[in-house]
Amino acid sequence: MTYIYEDQVYEIIIEKKPIKNSYIRVKPDLNIYISVPKLTPSSAIKKLIKNNTKSIDKMLAKQIKTVAKSKDFYYLGEKLTLFEDNAFNEVYIEDGQIYYKSEIALEKWLNTRIKTIFSERLDHFYNIIEEKIPYPKLKLRSMTSRWGVCKTIPPTITLNKKLIRYDMDVIDYVVIHELCHLVYPHHQKEYWNLVSKYCPNYKYYRKKLKEWYDGNYIITKPKDKRME
Numbered sequence: 001m002t003y004i005y006e007d008q009v010y011e012i013i014i015e016k017k018p019i020k021n022s023y024i025r026v027k028p029d030l031n032i033y034i035s036v037p038k039l040t041p042s043s044a045i046k047k048l049i050k051n052n053t054k055s056i057d058k059m060l061a062k063q064i065k066t067v068a069k070s071k072d073f074y075y076l077g078e079k080l081t082l083f084e085d086n087a088f089n090e091v092y093i094e095d096g097q098i099y100y101k102s103e104i105a106l107e108k109w110l111n112t113r114i115k116t117i118f119s120e121r122l123d124h125f126y127n128i129i130e131e132k133i134p135y136p137k138l139k140l141r142s143m144t145s146r147w148g149v150c151k152t153i154p155p156t157i158t159l160n161k162k163l164i165r166y167d168m169d170v171i172d173y174v175v176i177h178e179l180c181h182l183v184y185p186h187h188q189k190e191y192w193n194l195v196s197k198y199c200p201n202y203k204y205y206r207k208k209l210k211e212w213y214d215g216n217y218i219i220t221k222p223k224d225k226r227m228e
Helices: 042-051 053-070 103-128 161-165 169-181 190-196 202-210
Strands: 002-005 008-016 022-026 032-037 071-073 078-085 092-094 097-100 137-141 150-152 155-160 216-220
Touching: 002 053, 022 042, 022 053, 032 042, 042 053, 071 161, 078 103, 103 137, 103 161, 103 169, 150 169, 150 202, 155 161, 155 169, 161 169, 169 190, 169 202, 190 202
Parallel strands: 008 032, 078 097, 137 155
Antiparallel strands: 002 008, 022 032, 022 216, 071 078, 092 097, 150 155
16 A cells, blocks of 8 residues: 655555554654554555544654654754765864764764763763762663663663764753652652753753654554544
């Protein structure tokens, strides 16, 4: 099956699974993935698509924008033009451009900056937080669905390396978010009150990060009238 959006054709991939709800997702490959219960007839699937065209269009538009942005090079909130040349012995930024010898050299430089910056921000807010918490081990890795993860035993905070694309305020929010989980390992009211104590504008940064999250979903429950 295919789907037309702004005169472009996109593939629809149907997956029948042992589930109760139906799911529609647009992934970074720009295919539309539809998961439905095993016995769902083709007519019901077509109706599901027809009744969700506005939502699918919105997800496609957002994912197209996300994919385009992911091809650009951002560093601490600044979009930089890549300039590769063997003549450069080191990586440096000047006038909106980043100069580097090779992709390997650029990746090595970026990983070093990520480790340095994220470690410094963790130290900074650990020393500011008044609540008694253990100093966590810091791990760094690329993740597709989370900006940070906190484990209390042993105390460990994992940060998404992709955060380096954002400005420092966004990075600080994620660090604060995870450190506060060492006090409250949940997302209840007292947890968010603690986050707002150290990051009053946390709702703004949460929204900003959600706009760049890879993947969108539509979940249709069996009782939904659109499936009748």
